[in-house]
Amino acid sequence: MKDIKKIEIIQRPPPPEPARRTNPLARVFDELVRFCQSRSMFMLHYCTGCGAIELPPAMTSRFDMERLGIQPMVTPRQADILLVTGYVSVKTLKRIILTYEQMPSPKYVIGICSCTVNGGMYWQSYATAKVLKDYIPVDVYIAGCMPRPEAVISGLRALMEDIRTGRGDAWKKYYQNYDFYLGNQQRLFGEKWQTPTDVIAEAHHYGMMTDQTLGEHTDLLEQNEVPLDALRTRLKARTE
Amino acid sequence: MRPENYQAVNHPPSNEYELNFGPNHPGIEGNYAFKVKLNGDRVLEARADGGYLHRGFEKLMEGRLWIQNIALVPRICVPDPVPMEVCYALAIEELCGLEVPERAQWIRVMQLEMSRVAAHLFAFGGHAATTGMYTPMFWGIADRDLILDRFEELTGGRVYHIYNIPGGVRRDLPEGYLGRLSGLLDYLESRLPDYDNLFFTNQVFVRRARDVGTMTQAQALKWGVTGPNLRATGLALDVRRDDPYLVYGRLEFDVPTEAGGDALARNLVRRSELQQSIHILRQVIDRLPEIDGPIRCPIPNPLAWNVPAGEAYTRVESSKGELAYYVVSTGGGKPYRVHVRGPSSMHAVQVLERLAVGSRLEDIAQIMFSLDACPPEVDR
């Protein structure tokens, strides 16, 4: 059964060419879409690290990111931006990847603080992942430890500008180079690492299959695939 | 491709089910999670799941010089960093026998209270947001930001001040600083009635928080609850008064209490502490100009600094409760062992797990925010 599937993967058709819009009207339409997109973004409400402490000021009246059209959103399914605020412990990184994969495309990742770049001040720590962009593609980095709300807003504006000009497409990299990202994830979490989201199928759907999408790591993914099961929590009866 | 692998999820035969609550959840303070077992929306069992913010601080500190750790310690509790810095500095001062100049002690008290005000504003803002009241959150956080402005002016950093080093503080007050701080206190004091109107006596909040997460005095003592959460059960216990450090022994302040022991009482204690902290800050502003002198005693070259062998246990009252550092030195250039006892390590784990049982699912957020649990303190 597994072997058959593996062959199936290899025989997948090459990724289709991204559709080109030659019609000038369509291009104007694209512009408009991007403009609207850049001015209406939902930021996932997930405080992954200490940099999150500067997000409430940025969100609330003093720095007011709502005037940019950015609002917190509680579910990943409706969020556009994932802010990785600072260090990511390995345990959190799993949740970040799960969350990221759940977010609908186009999605944007902002890496805040030093820690997302090169480990930051926890570079010696056995518990934190060091280079975020090895695990998920990042659109914008904001420097600081932690960055002030003004810097966060500057970063968000940079992202908006990228989206408006059509450059904010780091999310495509995740599909195009899925094998690379998965490989790094597997290195950290072990070979059995699985996520409930079928990224390969999504890559097909978006037409973003490249020769980098599949590779040895995705093979491993298929090999170790286990049927989805209800998550079992280990709860013990506790007597008061 | 994937659907063919799907298997039907076996539902338990009763209404009982298990739910992962957090870490990515607006009702969770910080990055923290619960696994809860529910019957309907009634919590049968809750189990804290931490470690999302674990960085191995205690291990990291063993690998760094004594002075380098001053940059590390404030990160252990993000909303209220100053007690961390002061507590660590106090421990080293005890080990080295350093005499902190009086002026530095007053400046430290000033920061501690500023930090407490900021943390309490943040806490009630967060609690308001989970109650569905966004205006108090906006107000609390915006007013906290004004304190951060003063911190920035004093220490050069908005959130991570890295300002207290063993032996004293790193800078003297800027010109006219106390005047501006005094102005800020006037403003904050004028805001207190607004907060009361909007939040603390607002029936929407009062009825939501009353009798949620109630603990008795005996339970609180048994569970190791400290700080405002303990005082909300009617016990006037405060490290600042019982185990005075710095110049707290010479300051006049009340230790406010409430009798209820519920989420409402805990918030009201914090509200009263805002008032007390402002009161303390005013005393500092009055006294500080009279106290001249250095702001730091001489300390050795950081690269050649061996702290004498020994151990010290220092306690500080943070906005969350009793914060303690246990520092062991073997006479080397780096700490041999640093243990951080964050107040939330009780509140966010055992206390929350117990208070949640029997409450409703939506109360978990209420309880967590009313306990002002700070996950990074737990995870460290």
Added chain:
Amino acid sequence: MSGISYKSKGSILNPLKNLAFLGRGSVTEPLEPREASANYRGFHVNDWELCIGCSTCQKVCDNAAITMVKIPGLPEDPVKGVRNERPAIDYGRCCWCGLCVDICPTGSLALSREYVHTCREDELDSYFVLPDPNGIHGHYFPKGWDKSVDADLVDLERQPMTEMESGERIGSFAEIVAGYSDQQAIIEASRCVQCGMCHDSCPTHMHAPEYIRAIWEGNLDEAVRQIYRTNPFSHICGRVCTRRCETACSIGRRGDPVAIRWLKRYAMDSVSDERVREIAAEGKVDYLTGRKVAVIGAGPAGLTAAFDLVKKGHEVTVYEALEKAGGMTRYGIPEYRLPYDRLDADVAVITSLGVGIRYNTRVGRDVTMQQLQQEYDAVLIALGLQMGRSTRIPGSDHENVRRSVELLRMITEGEKFDIPDSAVVIGGGNVAMDIARSLARLQRQAYGEVRVTVVALEDFDHFLADPEEVKEAREEGVEILDSRGPKGCVIDGQGELQGLKTLGVLSIFDEKGRFAPSYDESDEQFHPGHMVIEAIGQMTDTALLGDKLTEQLEWNRGRLRVDEEGHTSVSWLWAAGDMVTGPDVVHAVADGHRVAASIDSTLAD
């Protein structure tokens, strides 16, 4: 209980309270970033003019965020303590704690008020920044967190050295400097930031950071071990070294440099002579190579070479014309600066390793160079500068016009001479100070008062002698006059020397930088003195080489020409020490090591 009445039910009109807020302004800040506070900790700026590349910031950085980068084109000068390296900051690590600023010995590093930097994933290289005065994006931002007196983590003040009072010390030749106590030494050693500038600037590259660290750790054996890695004359160098290390010391940029010389002295004095000998013998090979080396001159250079060679298993014999070893350090340096027993201790370490010294054996008189050539595989000449130069001014051939070298040797040997009741010293170097202060002591002992005048060509801003020497000499009653050139000695009708006439100096060097002093003829002064001492430099007496050898050798303006390793043009002959490098103990030691390595490798072939 607080007085908050949460139990009141409120009123339906409560929302009307909102009206009170109608008049309030918005708290919202403009979208553009605000200016940060006056001591904000933003991105780094570094003043490249001030920065010396000492890498102290790198050591204190808790996040390993600082990389030292070599920048070609920047000045690099080990003697001044400047490296052409600058710190580069990794903003993927930095936590903006500002410890690097607080510890920066020069005060070049600061944090600016700039705090916004964003980039895309492929531009992440922009997180690795080489800070310069312009900041990360090349826009000017005012400085934020800067060096301040309060926050300075560098201890700028040196531990005071206990010295004899001038009144006390003038009466005798006892050592002036008391040396550090244990506690003082540890505190002084703790000031070191281990930048290694001293190591780079030292002619023999002593491992000063290592031994200072060892002193701080209380491990004095280790300190001595580190010292003996490069310098067998450590008692001497701990007292009279010209200490280029302290000139280069990065702490000295803004404060007192670490007292490296005194620390070395402390380490040497604290360890017993026997233990020093044991430590010095570590690493000596336990076999003999069967090669024999002759060293002429038991001064620092010759003995250092002998020390190295004997540790490599060669048999070394040192020929010394005088009756004791030490060369100029014994016969040129007065006892109040360098007690003879310490010098003896240094020599004893070397002899204990098996170096044989033949005293009172003058090559050229008692033994010839030809004999040495036949008897030994290699010969090293380390003669030193034992002949004083003369000013050749009118009257300088008078018997009471003496050379400082000769006089100092006589004082050391206890030879009797007529102590003049007044004297004039020509010269402004340390030797001039030595002879002036020695004479002052003798005068005090003989007449109870000091009448010594020193006239120097240089002005005080460019003085050659160490400032402490000048200060101490003055305290001892020596009169020092700067910018005065000698015109002639005044001799009265009876042929008695009466004093020296000097002229004011206009300039010392001509426009090409050559030594050609010009004088102001109208500014003439007379300095009375029954003795005039010339302390203007020394030269080597190479007569012992013999005519044949002198012809074989290559010469450069009267100096023996040697290659970089001290090898002369004659294959079996090497030369080292002051006669090659000029007068300085530590240079001589460095030269001794260099030439020993050369001899060793030649003998091994």
Added chain:
Amino acid sequence: MDKNLNVWLDNLLQEIEGIKFRRKSTRRVRIDVAMDALPTLLELLQGRASYVHLSAITCVDWPDDGEFELVYHVWSYETQSLVSAHTRIPRDPGVYLSIYDLYEPAAFFERDIHEMFGVFFEGSPDMEKFILTEWDGPPPMRKEFDSEAFVNQQFEWQPYHPDWLKELEEEGGGVTTRPEDIRW
């Protein structure tokens, strides 16, 4: 306060053998006690001397002695003083008794010590992993675990090579000392 404490401590000394007592300051007392006697001591402290608040339990690793030091910090709200009870247990097998019956907060600290040091507490209600659920290495707080070496082996660093550095390298300059070369 001090007087009472002294009287009480005298009584205590009579009841437990092998106890060492040192007053560090007016509010800090250090007691060294053998591992068998510690539960008794804590029971007495709690039951008779009002030390009801367990502030923390600290574990200190002394690999050279082959021991773990456990420090129980208990605070008395009445006498307003802190007693730190030190005891040492053998590193191998690293098993000790839980004091959960006496002090409930001990559950958290014991669980934490179990995760971080691998000391098992018999009778503790919960020895499951809490923080390091996704960690399968050795207990990280033990001295022999070298976090920095682990990190360098496990993770890769951001490879910076900015333009300015390329230019400098062309001119003959470049990186001379990396931070990892001079770890202090």
